[in-house]
Each structure stands twice: as structure tokens, then as C-alpha cells.
Amino acid sequence: MDLKSIAHHFIDRLSCGELEILEKIAVGLSSDESEGVRVGTTCSGIESGIMVTKALFAAINERFSRSNVRVYGAFAAEINPEKRQFIIDAHGEDVEHVFGDVSCFADETAYCYKTQAYVRIPKVFLKVSGTSCVNLSRERSDRADFADCYSEGKGESGHTYKFGYLKAIQTTGAQVTVYENVLDSSYALKDGDLQEHGHAFEFSKCCSSGFLLPQRRSRVWGSSCQDESPSEYGLQMRLSMLRMQGSMKFPLDSILEKDLSQVEPKSTTLISHITAVRKICAKRGLDVKQVTLDTAASASRGPEWSHGLLTCVRPSHNIYHLGLKRMILGKEMLLAHGIFPDSFRNRAAVEALLQNDSLCRDFAGNAFSTTVLMAKILCTIVTRHSHVSKQRRISTAGSGTLGSASASASSAFKEESQDSPTPPGPDSQVPEDGAAVVGDSSDPPDAEEPPDTTDVPKTSGKRGDNGKSKSLTIKKKLELLQILKELKESGEYKYPEKAVMVAKHGKDGYFQGAGSKNKWPAARAKYHWDTVAELAPKVAEKFCETPNWLRERLEIHGRKGNGTYKISGGIYDSVDAVLSEAVQAGMELNTCSVEEVLLDAIETYNKEVVAWREAREKADLAALNQLCDSGASEEEMARMTEEQLKARESWPSLCNVGKTPRALNQLALDFCTKYGYANYRQDKPQKHLPRDHPAIQRVTQFLWMTVAEGEVNPKLVGHWDQVWTCLFEPMKRCLWKTGEGRKDSLAAYPARQVVRKVIQERFGQNVQIPKFEKDKTWVANLADVSGYSCQNSVSRWRMPRTTTTVSWITGDMGFAYVTVPEGSVDPKEMKAMNEEFEGMLVIDSSSTDSHMWSGPTCIRFFENLTIELRKRRAAIGCQDVSEKALLFCDRCTSHLSKTYLDLRRQWASQQNVLLVGTDPTADVQVPGGWGLSSSPNDAWHGHFHQLRMAYMRAAMRLPLNPLHCNLVDFEISCAGIPSLTCPMRTSLCADAWALQNVAKLGSGKTLLWAWITRGYLEPQVAADWHFE
Incomplete structure (x- = not known):
């Protein structure tokens, strides 16, 4: 293993475009004019930054034949005398200067311990910093007191960050920097930290195990570059670092003795x-x-x-x-960092270090992971110069080392560019020095300013690249039309229109054809350009077309805008009429309902427009034929044709909007805003404890320890939870019309609304309250807008019941226990439904007027839970009760009833079950408010409600689109509004169907997600169970 081989590995992970950029940069850095790459490091411990950079460019030199980049270690900074001496001995000539405390970067000169003299701090291209983590380490109990140490300069970490990183960047003129610290430093860092130094800064969390090393070391790694866009640079760096990561790593055994x-x-x-x-x-x-x-x-x-x-x-x-x-051992820890003895210039000094185990540990604990550092440097350099053109055109806009490298590389690629030239654009030239210069060949740059040397824009064959997007003002158009008129009268040019456009703009085709009869001259007459230029000269100088507010005063027909993408007020009014009637009739609607009605209305409107236009076209053709048969002259025929064409400008056109779901949704939202529709909640959420609350954490830790210590079988952990359900599942939010009508024309002018209110009061008119006054006391509840407490047409929809669901940690769904008020369901019907839904639902009476649980209800639930436990134990191969189970529930009175406490304990003992949440004297108590944050079943009950609602709406034939609703299916209540009856069996079928689909989705994926996200199951354990 060596650093150069690791560098080849990371270079191989670059994309083809990035490899081309890297080659051009390397060739430029190898030129005689280049100073190479000068590196400086601060607080890096064993000084791995310089040797990593040398190994990286050594691999680049081997990869590209024309690359010969030289790397110089400009300086290192280390305050510890023993470590400082090791840097001097081990690196030798690889490091030019060795400084002490990082506060030396506050001045231009510093004491060098290697030369034993004061020297000027050298300028560098790359600076690597690892600031102190003493105040931010997670080993400290008071680290919260130092959370602001970077901004305030408080503590040792703030000191080294201020001088060893920020001030050092300014003093050394570094163009590229790399930063490393512990994870908690991310709370102190900000993306805008280096803006005052002209750098774009980014940081992310990286673990050494993802970069070939057999060590789990998560650190914050940051980087910065001069003259970069912060948002683009940060995103590109994150994508590049993700590409460098992988699962491959050196075996741990390879570094252990x-x-x-x-x-x-x-x-x-x-x-x-x-x-x-x-x-x-x-x-x-x-x-x-x-x-x-x-x-x-x-x-x-x-x-x-x-x-x-x-x-x-x-x-x-x-x-x-x-x-x-x-x-x-300490030397094994260094190897786990990717620090190899062969990477140092003086092997003897390294061997002496390896004999000092305590110093090795100290070095290793504060050292950089070399592989992560190498990947960060490589990605930073390539990302910094990713704007270099891939068509062998080198930008010389960059400054500093790599900027000059790019300029030098341009001449190196000049020969290849001549072999396979790229055609230049019509407005650019390539000088002999190879640098692309943007500009017109006939208009050289001003002598007072240097020529522009920015990147050459890509030439494209697409339409629109001729500059027509640069609209001219009304005044400029009138001037060109006047010049065109004079040229036509002089007769000097065969094509006067082309001569005017090319002479003025220097581009063939720029606005060519704009002076034809049907273009600018027609618009000049239609939109009164001359009147605008005479009466409102400033408007003519500013606008390219007559503004809408001026068209109204000049009585110009038609407003600015493309009618193809505009919905007429008639369509909106029709949709408003349909939705208003549906809302008043008690239908549950939402934004999807508005989208569907809008889509139907637009399609109907377009069909009518097509039919109307076809009829008018036939009538125009018939009139022309009739005129022709009567013997009319050609002038009369042409006059009628011209009149028909003018009339067609006012014909209705097709409405081509809402072609994508997003566009249709935006239309629906705009309609709701204009016509006073909004979504309102139909229920009131309750308060729950946060997941990090100590009482919640105590329950979670108890469950973990119980499973970890083997007291219960890890696959026999279950949970039951009551969910309040109704006969019919309503929408959580539904549409309601506030009665405001169309959007107020003065909605954007609060002061004018007040004036209007005063005038209306003065003349005894109906007063319109300003919108901002309404918003002061507005509460978005359905009852506050004169609506029903629930907006649907199902009678007795609110008849409640309790559905108790059971789920298991393995992702399996148990039975559901449904309790209804006594007398609400006929006993024979209840028996029939229990037989029908056997294995899925158990329907029982609560023996009271309420559906809520009581002490006896809990005992009857345990009787059915016994059967469920037998099934679960049989599923894991257990035929008796030897495997202990763990069952828990939330806090409620029926679970903690002291009257039936002995019965619950007796049942738990007989069935070998550990019950949590049913014994008021137990050490661990489930707190109130535990449900929403930590209850596994509560996590998927929202899916359960949504599936119930979908099933019921389908079974009751209640579509979202009110136009597709058949009123014959409804009954009429005494109040005169549509009404429907939902049978109990339909409601229970919805329960069973919803539970089955929750359990089937992804073979229990939803249930496993609930247990994992609540902190009771690790993903790896779930995966192991799945593939058993």
C-alpha cells in the first residue's frame, strides 16, 4: 500500500470530462512559466498534507504523458516542540519552513524553527488546516458553552480557526483550502464564513471507512475556492465526493501485527x-x-x-x-490513517517515532485521514476549474497559479486544435495566442480598456441564437422604420430592409423581415406607436410594446399576452358555479376536485371553440363563393377577404393549459385564490410528547434492554393501539366557498380598500371590508365560514366505534378488535359479520352506551389475543408458551384499571407475556402523550384512514369530480339536501381491506418502517430476518 496507488484509484473515479480538465490543468502547471503547486499546512500534526499532495501529483504525472507538475512544501505550523522537531527531521527538504503558534499569521513575517531565523510567510496555492477540536469534542460535557467559539474567538478552537485558517488564508493568498475538524464543528461553521476573503466555502461530513481505510472516523471536511458561486460550488463538491466514496477498503488484518x-x-x-x-x-x-x-x-x-x-x-x-x-499499537493506528513510513523523506526519523508508542498515538489521534484528504484536494481542484471548455478552448479568466496554468496550456493544445478545429462563432475570433476573444471583428475593443478574455460562449445551431430575443423599444423601432422608408425612396439598395438591419446590428438575419408589411408596420398602426411616441415619449423609450394600461386609454382592442395560455373568465365562472353547488350540497371536495372540474370545463370549451370556428369558416367561404358567383371584381374579393381576416383576430382561440399535472395543480390553486376557496381541517389535533422526552426515552431503553438481555424472544414483540373510527371516513380537509366571489380588484392596494370603504359608507352602499382587516381575526375552521362541522352527504356518518389494531416487530399484522356501543348493532348481524371476517376482525359490544374501552373490554380483548399469540409462536416454530413475548400499549384508564389488575397479571403469567403499560405499580410506566411520537401502530394509522376513505368513496359511489356524480344514487333528507346511508358491513369491509393492504405492501414494509423509525428495531436486524 502506498499513497500514489491510492491516488490512481481516486483519479480512476473521475468522469471523462473531469479527466480532460485535470489533464489540461496538469499540462499548464508543467510549463516553464508555472511555479508549480506550493502547499502550506497548519495544525496538521504529522504533516500529511504535503506528502498527500506530492503523491497525488506524482500519480497525475504518471497518468498524463505531458504532465510534470512540481509540488513544494512551503510551510508547516506546529506548536508542540516534540512534534515540530519530528516534522523537521522526517520531512527534511520537503518542507521549506516550520512555524510555531498559528498566531504568527497575523503578521507578514514569522520565526522559522528550521532555519532559526525570521522569514517572510510564503504565498501558497493550496492550504490545508486542521483546527483544534479541544472545545468542540464530544468527550466534553461542557461543549455547548463553546458552540459559538468560531464566531466569537472563544477558547482554543476559536483561536486556531481565526489565525490558523481565516487569517492564514489572507496572509498566504491561498486560492484553494481544505479544512478538517470533528462533527460538532458543523454547528459553528457557516457557508458564508469566507466571503470576506473572496472564497466560496462548503463543508460536509465524511467517514474514513468510505475512503479505503479500516477506521470509523467521521469528520467535517470543508473546502473553499476563490471566485466561485457558493451554491454551485457546494453542490458540485458534494456530488464529486459522493462519487469518490465506496464500500471497498483495506482489510483490517493487513495493518495488524x-x-x-x-x-x-x-x-x-x-x-x-x-x-x-x-x-x-x-x-x-x-x-x-x-x-x-x-x-x-x-x-x-x-x-x-x-x-x-x-x-x-x-x-x-x-x-x-x-x-x-x-x-x-500506535503505529497500527497510523496505518489505519493511511500514513505509511515510505511516504516520508527520512525513513530513520519515522522508525524512531514508531518506537515511541505514546507519541504515535498522539500523532494518530490528531492526524488527517490521508485518503479523505487526497479525495478532497482532487475534487476541489477539478471542481474549481470545471468551467474550462471541453472543446479544447482554455479560459484565461482565472487568476493565480491555475489561471496562468490554463493560459499556458492553451498554447500546448493549439496544435491539436488546428488538427481538429472547432468552427468559431460568427462574432468571435481565435487570435494566434490561442485565447478566445469575444467581440465583433469590425468593432475592436476600446483602447482604454483591456480586451475581454472571458470564456467563449458555445455556438449552437438552434433557432433563437441570432439575437432576436433582444427586443427593441418602440422609439428604436420607429427610427429604423423611418430609415427604411428613406432608403426605399432613394433606390440605392436592392434590399433596403436587409441593409438597415445589417448596418445597424452587424448580424445577418438580426430582425430581418421585421420591416415587412405584416410585421412592424402593421403593429405600428394597430397599437398606435406614433401616438405613444408623441404623447408619452418616456414610455416609448422604455417599452417594446404598448402597455396594457395605455391600451385601455387609447381604445386599443386586445391586451398584451398570449391568449392561447389564458383561461377566460367564463370558464372560471362555470367552474365556480359547479363547485359552489356541490359544496352547498354537502359533497367532500379538495384541490383534486377543482383540477378535474377545470379540466372538464377546458375540454368542453375547446370543443365548442373548434365547432364554432369551423362553422364561421364555412360561412366565410360561402360568402366568398356567393360574391364570386355574382360577378364581383378581384378588388371586391380581396376587400372581403381582408375584412374576414381582420375579423378572425377577435375569434375565440383554443385554451391550451393544464397539460401537465403540475400546471393543472397551479391553475386549481390560482382559481381557489381568485374565487375564495380554501381547505379547512375537520378535526383538532391533540398534544403529544416529543420523542426525545426523558419519559419516552425510558420506555424505549427498557424495551431495548429487555430484548438485548434475552428476557424475551426478539420476534415476539408486539403492540396494540386503539384508533377512533366512524361509520364513514370523511376527508381531513375539504373545499368550502367563503362567499367572497372573484378576487378583489384592489387586493394589492390596502390603502385604496380603506378609501373605498369610506366612500361606500358615505353613500349608503354595501360596505366591502378590507382584506387585511378580515385577516386579523381570521381562523381557518370550517364552522367559522358558515359551513357544516363535517362536509359530506352520509347520514349518521359520525357513529363511532373503537378499532384496536395489533402489529408485530417482524412486520406482521395481527387481528383487529372492533368495539361498538351496546345496542347499535343487532346481535345476529354481529355474529354473521364475525363469521365473515374471521381471522381479520373481531366485532364485540362494549356493554355500555359508549364504544370506548372499559376494564371488562380489556379482559375480553386478552381472550382473543391468546389465539393471536399461539399463531405467532407457531410461526417461529414454538408449539407451547416457553418463548416469552413482550406486549405494550399506551396509557389509558381501561389498561390500568385496579379492579381487573389481578386478572391481567394472571393472564400474563399463564401466557408467559411481559406486559408494559397495564400495571400501575410497575417500574416502567408508559407516559401520557406517548402515542404519536413512539407508538408503532400510530405511525401507520394515517395510511389506514386514507385506505378506508378510498374504499368507502368507491363503495358509496362518491367521485371527486362533482360532474360525474349521479344524484339518483342519493336520498333527500328532511333539510332538502342529498343524503346517503352507509351500512355497517360496508364500513367493516373498509377496515378489513385497509388492514390487508397495509400488511401486504412490500411484504410488511409499512409495518417495519413504523417499528424502525420509532427506534425499536435496527434495519440490519430486519434485513437479516427477511432473508432467513
Whole structure:
């Protein structure tokens, strides 16, 4: 293993375009005029930044035949004397200067410990920094006090960031920088940190295990470049770094020494951690001999371990290897960073370091992961100069080292460009020096300004590249028309129109044809350009067409805009009439309803327009034939034809809008805004505890420990939860008309609304309240807009019942227990439905006037749960109750009733079940408000309701489009509004169908998602169960 081979690996992961850019940059950096690549590092410990850069460009030189890039180590900075001396001894001539404290970058000069003299701080192209993490480390309990250390300069981390990174960039003039620190530094960093230095900055989290190294080391890696767009640069860097990552890595065994003496652990905490990890490995099927543990992890934090990797290397922490039964050596930690002895100039100094194990650990704990650093440098350089054209045209717009490299490379590629030339654009020339210059050949640049040397725009054969998008003002058009008239009268030009356009704009085809009879002259007469230029000269100088507000005053027919993409007010009024009637009739509607009605209305309108135009065209043709038969002259025929063509300009045109779902949705939203429709909730959410609440965390940790310690079978963990359901499932949000009508013409002018209100009050008219006054007290509840509490046509839809669902951690769905109020369902019908839905639903009476659970209801539920437990145990190959199960529920009175406490305990003992949430005297109590944040079943109950609603609307024949609703299917209530009756069997069929589809989706994917996201199951365990 060596750094140069690793560099070849990363170069291979570049795209073809990036490889071409890298080659051009390398050729430019190899020229005689180039200074090469000068590198400076601060707080990098063992000084890996310079040797990584040297290895990277050594691989680039091998990859490209004309590349010979030279890399110079300009300086290094290290405050620790012992480490500083090692840098001087091990790197030798590879590092020119070695400085001490990073505060030296506040001045132009600093003391060099290598030359023993004050020297001027050199300028560099690349700067690598690893600022102190002492205040941001997660090992500190008070790290929150230093969250603002970067902005305030508080603490050691803020000091090294201010001087070792920000100030050093300014002093050294670095064009490219790389930054590394612990994960918590991401809370202190900001994308705009380096804007004052002219840099675009980005940062992301990377783990060393994704970059070939056998170590789990997650760090924040940042980079910056001069003169880049922050948003584009950050996005490109993230995409490039993702392409560099992979699952391949060096085997951990390849860096570990064999046959060393074993050390048995003596710490009780470490022994307990090893025992816990062995159990986890046994359950996951992992080889425990490949496990490493951090010995400094406390009992409260739990074990920090990795499989096939080293845990994160820290200066003061030991790492224990379970297979080798010994501590990891310091030199092995350095190898896990990708730091190899052969990469240093002085091998003897490195060998002396390897004999000092404590110093090796210190170096390793603070060192960069060389592979991540190499990938970051490569991506930063390529991304920084990704604007270089792929057609062998080199931009000389960049400044500094790579800017001059690009200019030098242009001459290197000149010969190839002559062999396979790229045709230049009509307005560009390629001078002899190879730099593309934008401009007109007939108009050289002003002598006072240097010629423009920006990138050459790509020439394209597409229409629209002739400059016609640059609209001329009314005044400019009138001037050109006057010149055209004078040229026509002089007779000097055969094609005067072409002469005018080419002479004025220097481009053949630029506005050519605009002076024809039906173009500018026709628009001049129709839109009164001369009147506008005379009465409103400033408008003529500013606008290319007569504005709409001026057209109204000049009585010009037609407003500016393409009528093809405009919906007439008549269509909107028709849609409003349909929806208003449907809403008042009690139909549940939403935005999809508006989209469908709009689509039907537009299609109907277009059909009528097509039929009307065809009829008018036939009538015009018949009139011409009649005139021709009467013996009319050609002038009369031409006059009638011209009149017919003018009349066609006012004909209605097709409405081609809403062709895509997004466009149709936007039309629906605009319609709702103009005509006063909005979505309103039909229920009121309750308060729940957040998932990170201590009471919630206590329940979750108890369940984890119970499973981890083997007290219960991990596949026999289940949950039941009551969900309140109705006879008919209504929409959560439905459409209602507020009665405001079309959008107020003064909606954008609050002051004018107030004036109108005063005038209306003065003359006794109906007062229109200003919109901003309404919004002050507006509450978006359906009852506040004179609507019903629920907007549907099903009678007795709100007849409630309780549906109790059961799900298992394996992704399986259990039975559903439905309780209805006593007397609401006939006993014979209930028995028949229980037989019909056997295995899926159990319908029972609550024995009270309410459907809510009580103490006896819970006991009857346990009787049916016994059958479900037998099925679950049989599914895992258990025919008795030897495998213990864990069942939990949320907090409610029926679960904690002291009257039936003994019965619940007796049932749990007989069935070998650990019940959580049913014993008020237990150590672990499920808190109130636990349901929404941590209940697995509550996570998918929303899907259950949506599926119920879809089934019921289909069964009751209630389409979203009110135009497709057949009123014959409805009954008429005493209030005179449509009404429907939903049978109990239809409602229960919806329950069964919804539960089946939730369970079938992706072989239990929805249920597994609920258990995983609530923190009760790891994805890897779920995957192992799936592929058993």
C-alpha cells in the first residue's frame, strides 16, 4: 500500500470530462512559466498534507504523458516542540519552513524553527488546516458553552480557526483550502464564513471507512475556492465526493501485527461492554473476532465498537481487539490513517517515532485521514476549474497559479486544435495566442480598456441564437422604420430592409423581415406607436410594446399576452358555479376536485371553440363563393377577404393549459385564490410528547434492554393501539366557498380598500371590508365560514366505534378488535359479520352506551389475543408458551384499571407475556402523550384512514369530480339536501381491506418502517430476518 496507488484509484473515479480538465490543468502547471503547486499546512500534526499532495501529483504525472507538475512544501505550523522537531527531521527538504503558534499569521513575517531565523510567510496555492477540536469534542460535557467559539474567538478552537485558517488564508493568498475538524464543528461553521476573503466555502461530513481505510472516523471536511458561486460550488463538491466514496477498503488484518502477547481486560466496565457486544454479534451473525472496542467508553454511554474496522482513533483512548486479545499499537493506528513510513523523506526519523508508542498515538489521534484528504484536494481542484471548455478552448479568466496554468496550456493544445478545429462563432475570433476573444471583428475593443478574455460562449445551431430575443423599444423601432422608408425612396439598395438591419446590428438575419408589411408596420398602426411616441415619449423609450394600461386609454382592442395560455373568465365562472353547488350540497371536495372540474370545463370549451370556428369558416367561404358567383371584381374579393381576416383576430382561440399535472395543480390553486376557496381541517389535533422526552426515552431503553438481555424472544414483540373510527371516513380537509366571489380588484392596494370603504359608507352602499382587516381575526375552521362541522352527504356518518389494531416487530399484522356501543348493532348481524371476517376482525359490544374501552373490554380483548399469540409462536416454530413475548400499549384508564389488575397479571403469567403499560405499580410506566411520537401502530394509522376513505368513496359511489356524480344514487333528507346511508358491513369491509393492504405492501414494509423509525428495531436486524 502506498499513497500514489491510492491516488490512481481516486483519479480512476473521475468522469471523462473531469479527466480532460485535470489533464489540461496538469499540462499548464508543467510549463516553464508555472511555479508549480506550493502547499502550506497548519495544525496538521504529522504533516500529511504535503506528502498527500506530492503523491497525488506524482500519480497525475504518471497518468498524463505531458504532465510534470512540481509540488513544494512551503510551510508547516506546529506548536508542540516534540512534534515540530519530528516534522523537521522526517520531512527534511520537503518542507521549506516550520512555524510555531498559528498566531504568527497575523503578521507578514514569522520565526522559522528550521532555519532559526525570521522569514517572510510564503504565498501558497493550496492550504490545508486542521483546527483544534479541544472545545468542540464530544468527550466534553461542557461543549455547548463553546458552540459559538468560531464566531466569537472563544477558547482554543476559536483561536486556531481565526489565525490558523481565516487569517492564514489572507496572509498566504491561498486560492484553494481544505479544512478538517470533528462533527460538532458543523454547528459553528457557516457557508458564508469566507466571503470576506473572496472564497466560496462548503463543508460536509465524511467517514474514513468510505475512503479505503479500516477506521470509523467521521469528520467535517470543508473546502473553499476563490471566485466561485457558493451554491454551485457546494453542490458540485458534494456530488464529486459522493462519487469518490465506496464500500471497498483495506482489510483490517493487513495493518495488524500477529503473534504479539495477549492482554486480558481487567476493567469491569470493559468486560461488561465485551459481554454486551458478544450478545449483539451472536444475534446478528457477526464474527466476534473482528470486533474492536474503545476502552474509554463509560458504562452510562454503552459500548463503542466496530466490526472489521478500528473505532475512532483518539489521542488518549486505547482500542481493544477481541480477536487478537490485545490493545491496538500506535503505529497500527497510523496505518489505519493511511500514513505509511515510505511516504516520508527520512525513513530513520519515522522508525524512531514508531518506537515511541505514546507519541504515535498522539500523532494518530490528531492526524488527517490521508485518503479523505487526497479525495478532497482532487475534487476541489477539478471542481474549481470545471468551467474550462471541453472543446479544447482554455479560459484565461482565472487568476493565480491555475489561471496562468490554463493560459499556458492553451498554447500546448493549439496544435491539436488546428488538427481538429472547432468552427468559431460568427462574432468571435481565435487570435494566434490561442485565447478566445469575444467581440465583433469590425468593432475592436476600446483602447482604454483591456480586451475581454472571458470564456467563449458555445455556438449552437438552434433557432433563437441570432439575437432576436433582444427586443427593441418602440422609439428604436420607429427610427429604423423611418430609415427604411428613406432608403426605399432613394433606390440605392436592392434590399433596403436587409441593409438597415445589417448596418445597424452587424448580424445577418438580426430582425430581418421585421420591416415587412405584416410585421412592424402593421403593429405600428394597430397599437398606435406614433401616438405613444408623441404623447408619452418616456414610455416609448422604455417599452417594446404598448402597455396594457395605455391600451385601455387609447381604445386599443386586445391586451398584451398570449391568449392561447389564458383561461377566460367564463370558464372560471362555470367552474365556480359547479363547485359552489356541490359544496352547498354537502359533497367532500379538495384541490383534486377543482383540477378535474377545470379540466372538464377546458375540454368542453375547446370543443365548442373548434365547432364554432369551423362553422364561421364555412360561412366565410360561402360568402366568398356567393360574391364570386355574382360577378364581383378581384378588388371586391380581396376587400372581403381582408375584412374576414381582420375579423378572425377577435375569434375565440383554443385554451391550451393544464397539460401537465403540475400546471393543472397551479391553475386549481390560482382559481381557489381568485374565487375564495380554501381547505379547512375537520378535526383538532391533540398534544403529544416529543420523542426525545426523558419519559419516552425510558420506555424505549427498557424495551431495548429487555430484548438485548434475552428476557424475551426478539420476534415476539408486539403492540396494540386503539384508533377512533366512524361509520364513514370523511376527508381531513375539504373545499368550502367563503362567499367572497372573484378576487378583489384592489387586493394589492390596502390603502385604496380603506378609501373605498369610506366612500361606500358615505353613500349608503354595501360596505366591502378590507382584506387585511378580515385577516386579523381570521381562523381557518370550517364552522367559522358558515359551513357544516363535517362536509359530506352520509347520514349518521359520525357513529363511532373503537378499532384496536395489533402489529408485530417482524412486520406482521395481527387481528383487529372492533368495539361498538351496546345496542347499535343487532346481535345476529354481529355474529354473521364475525363469521365473515374471521381471522381479520373481531366485532364485540362494549356493554355500555359508549364504544370506548372499559376494564371488562380489556379482559375480553386478552381472550382473543391468546389465539393471536399461539399463531405467532407457531410461526417461529414454538408449539407451547416457553418463548416469552413482550406486549405494550399506551396509557389509558381501561389498561390500568385496579379492579381487573389481578386478572391481567394472571393472564400474563399463564401466557408467559411481559406486559408494559397495564400495571400501575410497575417500574416502567408508559407516559401520557406517548402515542404519536413512539407508538408503532400510530405511525401507520394515517395510511389506514386514507385506505378506508378510498374504499368507502368507491363503495358509496362518491367521485371527486362533482360532474360525474349521479344524484339518483342519493336520498333527500328532511333539510332538502342529498343524503346517503352507509351500512355497517360496508364500513367493516373498509377496515378489513385497509388492514390487508397495509400488511401486504412490500411484504410488511409499512409495518417495519413504523417499528424502525420509532427506534425499536435496527434495519440490519430486519434485513437479516427477511432473508432467513
